Amino acid sequence: TDFLQSTRVLVNTLPLTDETRDILNHQHLSQLMPDAVVINVGRGEHLVEEDLIKAIEDGHVARASLDVFRQEPLPADHPFWQRPEITITPHISARTLREATLEQITGKIQAHYNGQPISGIVDPSRGY
Structure with a gap:
């Protein structure tokens, strides 16, 4: 928690697991530097x-x-709509780029076909 006490801007990009569920709670938010920003x-x-x-x-x-x-x-x-301190966006932070996505997918298919290792494999035991 030392890092929280020196954090003015906290950006959460964690995967959702049992360990990360409810991690942005009052205990952690109250340790941020005064007037912090949470994303x-x-x-x-x-x-x-x-x-x-x-x-x-x-x-x-x-x-x-x-x-x-x-x-x-x-x-x-929802109360968030009434809070001027809160900016709401409609789940658009990670836009899918069509060409890059198609290149990644076809590359993984070709690697699998050629018996080469594939990156980014989901491990259900980890939750992501």
Whole structure:
């Protein structure tokens, strides 16, 4: 937690696992430098939503930019819509680039066909 105490901008890109679920909670947010900025582009279940509001009200967090939520789309009556400190984006932080994606997929198919190692294989036991 030493790094949290010297962090003014926290960007979450973690995969969602049992260990990372609810990691953006009041205990961690309250350790950030005063008037910190929180950006969550990982998964909605990383953030304890009520704890973010409390951290804003307590002055630990000045701004937040959120691209993912526990419930998507974010309901119209959700408290985040009423908070000027929170910027909401519609789950668009990682745009898929068509040509690069096709090149990556065809490269992996060719590597598999030729018996070569393939990178980026999902390990279900790790959760990603």
